[in-house]
Amino acid sequence: MKVLLLNGSPHEKGCTYTALSEVAAALEASGVTAEILWLGASPATGCLGCGGCRKTGLCVRKDVVNDIIPKLDDCDGLVVGSPVHYAAASGQITGVLDRLFYAASGKLRLKPGAAVVSARRGGTTAALDQLNKYFTINQMPVVSSRYWNMVHGNTPDEVRQDLEGMAIMRTLGRNMAWLIKSIAAGKAAGLEEPEAEPAVKTNFIR
Numbered sequence: 001m002k003v004l005l006l007n008g009s010p011h012e013k014g015c016t017y018t019a020l021s022e023v024a025a026a027l028e029a030s031g032v033t034a035e036i037l038w039l040g041a042s043p044a045t046g047c048l049g050c051g052g053c054r055k056t057g058l059c060v061r062k063d064v065v066n067d068i069i070p071k072l073d074d075c076d077g078l079v080v081g082s083p084v085h086y087a088a089a090s091g092q093i094t095g096v097l098d099r100l101f102y103a104a105s106g107k108l109r110l111k112p113g114a115a116v117v118s119a120r121r122g123g124t125t126a127a128l129d130q131l132n133k134y135f136t137i138n139q140m141p142v143v144s145s146r147y148w149n150m151v152h153g154n155t156p157d158e159v160r161q162d163l164e165g166m167a168i169m170r171t172l173g174r175n176m177a178w179l180i181k182s183i184a185a186g187k188a189a190g191l192e193e194p195e196a197e198p199a200v201k202t203n204f205i206r
Contacts, residue, residue, distance in 0.1 A: 001180050002033040004075045006068070008082040008093025010041045015118040018156040019169050020081045023116065026173025032180060034173075037071075039064050044095035053103035065099045072107035076180045077143070079172075080131055081116040087123030089130050097134050105138050110193055112179045114143040114172055117150050118159065124150040143179055145172040 005024055009016035017036065024034035045061055052060040059065045072078075080097065082089040101108070115131035117124050128148055135142050149172055151165030152158075160166065 001076050002074055003027050003077040003079060003176060004071055005034060005036045005079040007036055007038045008090045010092060012038045015153055015156055015159045016081045016083050018159045019116050019118050019151045022166050022169035023079055023173040026170040027177050030174055030177030032177040039092050039096055044092045046095045047098045047102050059099045059103050065096055068100055069104045072104055077112040077176055079114045079116060082127060084117050084119035084123040084127045087126040089127045101134050101138060109139050111140055112143050112176055113140040114176060115149060119152060120154045143172060143176045145175060
């Protein structure tokens with residue numbers, strides 16, 4: 001069992017990484033392998049809507065998105081982490097997730113997902129709401145913790161001093177591991193996945 005954690009901060013070992021590391025440690029302690037992948041500091045463009053990924057399964061933009069897509073085959077869960085920029089997720093992770101979910105939604109369906117955000121002070125709930133929408137549009141169970149999945153601090157050391165935030169991260173990791181194991185146990189017992197109903201798109205303007 002494995003969970004992929006995406007670090008959407010421009011700082012590889014900053015506050016977001018500190019929070020994700022606490023989640024990863026709890027996952028590992030629960031017997032689930034965790035891999036943290038930094039998205040890098042180079043700008044990540046948004047989706048062009050060109051449909052090229054429908055032909056190849058990969059994005060036409062040859063960057064970190066195409067590094068992530070193959071990893072999803074071996075992952076049982078996904079955690080996305082971001083700093084809060086103007087009460088929203090970072091442009092880096094937004095650009096990556098827009099293209100990742102468009103190109104590889106089938107690889108993520110029914111796999112547990114969770115979002116983690118880091119802020120000096122405010123804007124966390126708005127950023128969490130934004131990130132959670134990727135999961136809920138894709139039939140992914142959203143993993144929660146004992147409070148909203150956020151940490152506060154302006155440096156990694158300050159984040160580590162957020163004792164409640166660190167406990168939230170650990171609880172999130174344990175909850176994610178439990179849900180992944182529960183899904184695996186259900187499958188082993190013969191429980192089938194819910195039937196995928198054909199998509200019907202109803203436009204508002206006729």
